[in-house]
Amino acid sequence: MNFFHCLKYSLKTMLKNKLTLMWTFLFPIALSTFMYMAFGNIFEKDEIFKTIPVAVVNVEENKAFREVLDTLAGEEGGSLISIEAGDEDSADKMLDDGKITGIIYVADKPSLKVKEQSVSATILRTVIEEYVKNEAVITDVVNTNPAGAADAVAKLTSGEKYFTEKSSSHGVQNEYYNYFYAIFAMSCLFASFAGSANISKLQANESALGMRRCLSPQHKMVIVSAEYISMLFVQFAIECVTLVYLSIIGINFGDRYPALILILFVGSSIGISMGAIIGSFSGLSSGTRDGLCVAISMILSILADLCVGGIKNTIEQNAPIINRINPAALISDSFYALNVYEDYSRYTSNMIILASMAAVMLIVCVLILRRNKYASV
DSSP, X not given: OHHHHHHHHHHHHHHHOHHHHXXXXXXXXXXXXXXXXXXXXXXXXXXXXXXXXXXXXXXXXXXXXXXXXXXXXXXXXXXXXXXXXXXXXXXXXXXXXXXXXXXXXXXXXXEEEESSOOHHHHHHHHHHHHHHHHHHHHHHHHHHOGGGHHHHHHHHTXXXXXXXXXXXXXXXXXXXXXXXXXXXXXXXXXXXXXXXHHHHTTOTTTOHXXXXXXXXXXXXXXXXXXXXXXXXXXXXXXXXXXXXXXXHHTOOOOSOHHHHHHHHHHHHHHHHHHHHHHHHSTTOOHHHHHHHHHHHHHHHHHTTTSSXXXXXXXXXXXXXXXXXXXXXXXXXXXXXXXXXXXXXXXXXXXXXXXXXXXXXXXXXXXXXXXXXXXXXO
């Protein structure tokens, strides 16, 4: 009964701490919203291939090349190009207006006109160069060995593949999602504010409440457990709401919801444990504790790609041990592993490390609190 009494009032205290709730809830949601507005759809716009719109202008008769273009425009479910009808003047106008990527001139020697260099323009240029090269090969074979012309044409047009396509992932291959994974990591580590504030209130030299708790006959482990569970409950609820919000605005975290929820639970736990250690050191002012929570959380999150993409991979290549002891990197990598890999080996490894770190930090916190002695209360 004493435990549930402590738990009840710990929850009430947590919910009335508006500053802590703002940092752990409103700030990550606001940052996620602004980040999504900034580049949430960049991957879909710039990275995913789309059919290339072109205009075709007939300068000279070239039936073979025209058939190639019609084939590229008519492939079911994966057309390389879409052909806009019109004469040269209308084609030029469409190119200037940005409605098409380029103008293909059908002639004895096909050519291409583009307004600016781009990946799509390079693809169109490659198509034309490939056609010209194959045409030259066939012409040379016809002139030197007419009997082998049919065989040469068959080989050039066979489209034979020398590899087998196999999908290694069912998830979204969006590199920009790493920023959102890092936001979740930062949000979990921001639970250190609550951990620091609540555990510091158990210190007799911090407040009158701390004095009363130290004089209480209640076992300190019961008080610490009630505080920890109340903080974990509130922080975990906040992370779940954040996950739902980001899913609603369009961030795809996959469909492995039990595993996703476990990341949030363990991540919240390690954030609270980290703050609990900071709060257990007596003699630190409230501002100093908050400053340490901010500094540690932000540094660890930046190393997990919060601000600049690629930092975590660079660390992985040069000093991988840092990623193994950085809870923000482990949380971010757990989201990534769930979304990209079919098996759970990498995810499970991250969860074991995170849970172990949280348990060790909590034990260290309890040991520090038990060693604190006061001359008088």
